[in-house]
Every structure is written in C-alpha cells, then in structure tokens.
Amino acid sequence: MATEPRFFCPSCKAAIDKPPQYQLLGDVARAGGDFILMGSSDAFQCPSCGFQILKQDIVSGKLDSPPGAPAKIRLSGQEIAGMIFLLGIAAFIIVRCAL
Numbered sequence: 001m002a003t004e005p006r007f008f009c010p011s012c013k014a015a016i017d018k019p020p021q022y023q024l025l026g027d028v029a030r031a032g033g034d035f036i037l038m039g040s041s042d043a044f045q046c047p048s049c050g051f052q053i054l055k056q057d058i059v060s061g062k063l064d065s066p067p068g069a070p071a072k073i074r075l076s077g078q079e080i081a082g083m084i085f086l087l088g089i090a091a092f093i094i095v096r097c098a099l
C-alpha cells in the first residue's frame, strides 16, 4: 500500500505535502529496515504556523490522519451493502452503455 503523501501539523492541523524522502523513509521503516533521518535538522517546520514537527512523527505515519480523527474509518455492514449496491448499479450502467 502506498504511503500517505500528506501529513497534518499537530499544532494548526494544516495538511502538508509529505516530501518524497519522508515517504521513502516511511516505506523503508514499514518494511522493517533500519533508516537514517536525512537532513541536518531534527524537525520539519510547518509552513503554515512555524511549529517544529518531529521528523520521526512524519516518517512513522503518526501524523497521516488529521489530529483527533480516527486512524481508520470503520464502515457498518449497512454502509458496505449500500456501496456494493451502488457499485452494482454503476456496473449495470457501464454494461448497458457498452452494448
């Protein structure tokens, strides 16, 4: 699964594009490899509020979800059934248009 290309400032909750090297480090960390944090500074400055965000928090994916939001969205059985129903209708329409 691809790394989330954005992370959120823990101070002002701004969505910040994750620099490619952080994405790479995150992938390496997830794969269980050792990784070295690049750059001379230990923190990434938020372009919005200037908050010093720890590189480890960015790399580990800890800030990939907005602060306070659940890490994973849980869908109820009813919602999943509704999505399957909608996908079925979409497939039906596509087949009808293709004929």
Ligand SMILES: [Zn+2]
Pocket: 009, 010, 011, 012, 013, 014, 046, 047, 048, 049, 050, 051
């Ligand atoms: Zn900020």
